[in-house]
Amino acid sequence: xIPITVNGRTYQIEADPTTPLLWVLRDILGLTGTKYGCGxxxxxxCTVLINGEPEKSCHLELKEVxxxxxxxxxxxxLDGSHPLQQAWIEEQVPQCGFCQSGMIMRAAALLREKANxxxxxxxxxxxxxxxxxxxxxxxxxxxRAARR
Amino acid sequence: MTSESPSNNLSVDRRELLISAAGGFLFGFTLPGFSxxxxxxxxxxxxxxxxxxxxxxxxxxxxxITILVGSSEMGQGVMSxxxxxxxxxxxxxWSRVSAEHAPAGAAYVNPVYRSQLTGGSMxxxxxxxxxxxxxxxxxxxxxxxxxxQFGISETDCQAMSGMVINKLTGASISYGKLxxxxxxxxxxxxxxxxxxxxxxxxxxxxxxxxxxxxxxxxAIFGLDVRLPGMVYAAxxxxxxxxxxxxxxxxxxxxxxxxxxxxxxxAVVADNTWKAMRATASLSxxxxxxxxxxxxxxxxxLSQAQQLMISGAPAxxxxxxxxxxxxxxxxxxxxxxPYLAHACMEVLNCTVNLTADGCEVWAPTQGPxxxxxxxxxxxxxxxxxxxxHTTFLGGGLGRKIEQDYIAQAVRIAQAIRRPVKLTWxxxxxxxxxxxxxxxLARVRATLDAxxxxxxxxxxxxxxxxxxxxxxxxxxGVDGQGVExxxxxxxxxxxxxxxxxxxxxxxxxxxxxxxxHSINAFVVESAIDELAAAAGIDPLAFxxxxxxxxxRVLAVLNAAASLGGWGTPLPGGRARGLALSVSFGSxxxxxxxxxxxxxxxxxxxxxxCAIDCGRAINPNSVEAQMQGGIAHGLAAALWxxxxxxxxxxxxxxxxxxxxxxxxxxxxxxxxxxxxxxxxGGTGEPGVPPxxxxxxxxxxxxxxxxxxxxxxxxxxxxxxx
Numbered sequence: 001x002i003p004i005t006v007n008g009r010t011y012q013i014e015a016d017p018t019t020p021l022l023w024v025l026r027d028i029l030g031l032t033g034t035k036y037g038c039g040x041x042x043x044x045x046c047t048v049l050i051n052g053e054p055e056k057s058c059h060l061e062l063k064e065v066x067x068x069x070x071x072x073x074x075x076x077x078l079d080g081s082h083p084l085q086q087a088w089i090e091e092q093v094p095q096c097g098f099c100q101s102g103m104i105m106r107a108a109a110l111l112r113e114k115a116n117x118x119x120x121x122x123x124x125x126x127x128x129x130x131x132x133x134x135x136x137x138x139x140x141x142x143x144r145a146a147r148r
Numbered sequence: 149m150t151s152e153s154p155s156n157n158l159s160v161d162r163r164e165l166l167i168s169a170a171g172g173f174l175f176g177f178t179l180p181g182f183s184x185x186x187x188x189x190x191x192x193x194x195x196x197x198x199x200x201x202x203x204x205x206x207x208x209x210x211x212x213i214t215i216l217v218g219s220s221e222m223g224q225g226v227m228s229x230x231x232x233x234x235x236x237x238x239x240x241x242w243s244r245v246s247a248e249h250a251p252a253g254a255a256y257v258n259p260v261y262r263s264q265l266t267g268g269s270m271x272x273x274x275x276x277x278x279x280x281x282x283x284x285x286x287x288x289x290x291x292x293x294x295x296x297q298f299g300i301s302e303t304d305c306q307a308m309s310g311m312v313i314n315k316l317t318g319a320s321i322s323y324g325k326l327x328x329x330x331x332x333x334x335x336x337x338x339x340x341x342x343x344x345x346x347x348x349x350x351x352x353x354x355x356x357x358x359x360x361x362x363x364x365x366x367a368i369f370g371l372d373v374r375l376p377g378m379v380y381a382a383x384x385x386x387x388x389x390x391x392x393x394x395x396x397x398x399x400x401x402x403x404x405x406x407x408x409x410x411x412x413x414a415v416v417a418d419n420t421w422k423a424m425r426a427t428a429s430l431s432x433x434x435x436x437x438x439x440x441x442x443x444x445x446x447x448x449l450s451q452a453q454q455l456m457i458s459g460a461p462a463x464x465x466x467x468x469x470x471x472x473x474x475x476x477x478x479x480x481x482x483x484x485p486y487l488a489h490a491c492m493e494v495l496n497c498t499v500n501l502t503a504d505g506c507e508v509w510a511p512t513q514g515p516x517x518x519x520x521x522x523x524x525x526x527x528x529x530x531x532x533x534x535x536h537t538t539f540l541g542g543g544l545g546r547k548i549e550q551d552y553i554a555q556a557v558r559i560a561q562a563i564r565r566p567v568k569l570t571w572x573x574x575x576x577x578x579x580x581x582x583x584x585x586x587l588a589r590v591r592a593t594l595d596a597x598x599x600x601x602x603x604x605x606x607x608x609x610x611x612x613x614x615x616x617x618x619x620x621x622x623g624v625d626g627q628g629v630e631x632x633x634x635x636x637x638x639x640x641x642x643x644x645x646x647x648x649x650x651x652x653x654x655x656x657x658x659x660x661x662x663h664s665i666n667a668f669v670v671e672s673a674i675d676e677l678a679a680a681a682g683i684d685p686l687a688f689x690x691x692x693x694x695x696x697x698r699v700l701a702v703l704n705a706a707a708s709l710g711g712w713g714t715p716l717p718g719g720r721a722r723g724l725a726l727s728v729s730f731g732s733x734x735x736x737x738x739x740x741x742x743x744x745x746x747x748x749x750x751x752x753x754x755c756a757i758d759c760g761r762a763i764n765p766n767s768v769e770a771q772m773q774g775g776i777a778h779g780l781a782a783a784l785w786x787x788x789x790x791x792x793x794x795x796x797x798x799x800x801x802x803x804x805x806x807x808x809x810x811x812x813x814x815x816x817x818x819x820x821x822x823x824x825x826g827g828t829g830e831p832g833v834p835p836x837x838x839x840x841x842x843x844x845x846x847x848x849x850x851x852x853x854x855x856x857x858x859x860x861x862x863x864x865x866x
Contacts, residue, residue, distance in 0.1 A: 015419070023421035027380065032372035033365020035541070036420070037492055038573045042800045042863060045492060073365035085363040092355060092766055095774055096223030097362030098369060098492040098541030123809035129800065131492045131542050132223045133777020135811035137770075 007075025044128030218256030237283030269827020370511035440793035462623030468641025473602025493541020505532030545657030581656030631666030671838030710737025710754030723843025732826030775832020
């Protein structure tokens with residue numbers, strides 16, 4: 001049994017300690033907002049916050065996150081009221097939506113570091129992949145959330 | 149696929165309007181004639197006491213209006229665009245409207261395809277008239293029910309904001325209260341549609357219904373389906389195309405089952421990661437085809453070159469005699485590679501197969517085909533097959549295919565438990581049904597006045613249709629030549645030929661299909677001709693489009709938006725391209741620079757689209773932005789090569805995707821010409837590659853005739 005804290009709740013997980021956090025979240029805890037995209041830390045669809053820092057959960061082993069505070073998209077706000085979530089709607093960002101949990105989590109981490117990032121800073125920080133090409137709207141939504 | 153709008157020749161009689169009343173008594177009928185049909189199996193079963201007024205519309209006692217959508221939502225906004233059409237006629241407020249994917253069923257087929265299929269940018273075009281008619285019919289039924297309640301004539305009633313108002317007294321009854329009464333009334337055969345000048349919702353940039361669930365993690369994609377007692381399967385295909393399992397491997401320890409699937413093996417475990425890990429390390433004995441070494445990109449290229457010279461060309465279009473066209477002959481050859489779809493959501497499918505029937509949850513562009521797939525494998529009556537279309541994390545044409553569906557059904561059949569099959573990213577790239585490669589040769593004659601007196605284009609490419617056993621009419625694959633024939637330009641004589649390249653690589657539909665190939669060829673060649681004639685590429689096209697004002701207007705709009713002809717900062721150049729596809733006209737101006745040799749920076753793409761009428765202009769803009777991003781990644785880096793029967797692409801590491809820092813500013817002008825409605829999911833893609841190549845030629849003097857710009861591109865973490 002390995003204890004982990006996800007979105008403020010502590011769970012005792014019975015699984016191979018090398019299981020990637022991504023699959024603990026998705027298959028064991030049923031928190032499917034965090035996505036599998038590539039499994040090699042490239043696309044960022046699996047991005048979550050660990051103690052506030054953005055991490056790709058596909059390569060974080062369960063044993064590595066023991067005792068750390070994990071935030072997933074489901075924990076960002078219960079009702080979609082987080083400024084980023086609201087800005088994402090106002091800018092009509094998502095298309096297929098598959099990458100957007102990871103995008104929003106990465107953007108949340110960015111706004112913690114920089115309250116009002118420039119386009120260059122956004123481009124530098126967010127390497128997540130969106131095959132629908134929503135990037136222009138993501139930039140606009142981050143600026144919008146930053147103004148709040 | 150057809151590019152003409154079907155919206156004016158649709159009639160209600162093709163549609164099944166089905167009625168259900170609260171409490172579950174269900175019946176339906178077909179318009180016109182009201183012949184009742186006993187088969188209610190396709191009806192959405194409302195479990196919440198709401199009333200399904202017809203197969204598309206459910207009105208709740210809480211006044212929620214739920215619109216069932218026959219198309220699959222894969223990012224293109226169809227789960228909002230189609231309800232917007234119904235809500236217009238139904239006279240309900242957008243804030244009360246919800247949408248759900250319809251189940252697989254005859255009531256939901258796309259009227260153009262007569263199949264429940266999402267592709268060919270055909271959702272709005274296919275359903276538009278039927279959905280307006282359905283919305284209007286239900287509105288009239290609700291008004292009829294209200295008139296009876298009020299004891300007045302229907303002409304004294306008015307439908308507004310989900311209520312019917314008694315114009316004589318000002319009293320009103322809500323739709324939620326009227327629905328059970330309306331549901332049992334006859335369906336009007338010829339409901340009156342709202343006049344164009346009174347439209348409230350169509351043409352407005354309403355907020356998309358599916359987005360709240362896509363920003364809080366609650367949207368359920370195929371990958372997110374969870375069933376009680378479900379187990380998880382992963383798959384390993386024979387890495388060599390055409391190979392099969394020689395001897396089924398034994399079950400790896402810690403897993404639940406291993407299932408042999410012909411050209412692949414699946415491992416079942418109690419979570420996805422265990423299944424994927426066990427599958428990856430599985431040692432399988434494969435029977436490899438003797439021809440595997442010929443599955444090689446250099447072999448394909450020399451085959452195509454040989455076919456270009458000595459293949460028997462089929463004539464796709466011939467006007468006049470190109471051999472006698474006067475002027476200077478120019479010859480240009482172009483090549484485009486095989487491409488992967490690279491949907492963000494890998495292929496997956498969840499199946500619950502029991503003695504009673506089969507339920508499938510899948511991110512699919514073809515729920516109707518899924519029913520057929522399940523039936524073929526299980527022998528079950530279609531009435532016992534239920535298909536739940538989930539959100540698709542991108543479809544791009546890949547999720548029309550049935551391979552991953554069939555595999556999941558077979559695994560469920562073998563293990564008799566609810567199971568979700570998930571392909572790894574590596575399997576998704578390695579066993580795609582790739583966008584066909586193509587080789588094209590343009591021979592054009594240019595007279596002294598800069599007129600194109602003759603245009604001939606021979607295309608050598610694998611045929612998606614032929615590979616599926618669909619016979620080619622006169623030897624021509626219609627999708628192989630789309631965007632190469634019926635060009636808007638006033639050429640003199642014209643000859644377009646097709647030579648089928650019988651490649652062993654499985655090929656499939658990729659966003660914009662043949663247009664993605666042929667626009668690159670045609671629009672690159674046009675710029676080369678303009679350069680040879682010493683005429684500005686915009687002016688050159690304007691002359692060729694003088695007799696085609698609608699296309700010319702789009703070209704001019706893009707040129708103006710992109711600042712064509714205005715001064716640029718040093719080291720930058722612009723390129724222009726145009727494409728008519730899926731009933732829409734799109735022109736783009738790309739502005740680029742080359743910061744260092746061997747690279748390319750796209751600063752801006754200006755895009756004009758005339759899609760006749762935009763249901764939701766903001767969604768059209770989004771599709772242009774998305775199509776351009778998709779086309780940019782493909783043009784710059786996209787390529788799948790083959791060696792020894794194996795595909796090169798393994799993951800995003802060697803199939804580079806566009807990222808935030810590479811995304812140009814995109815400006816979109818949506819032109820509402822009022823012409824027949826055109827598609828928007830695909831038409832943004834085709835002009836991108838030639839606009840880039842044309843800009844690159846003006847910037848560097850080098851003409852890129854072979855895509856991608858940068859083969860062998862890799863993507864690293866930062």
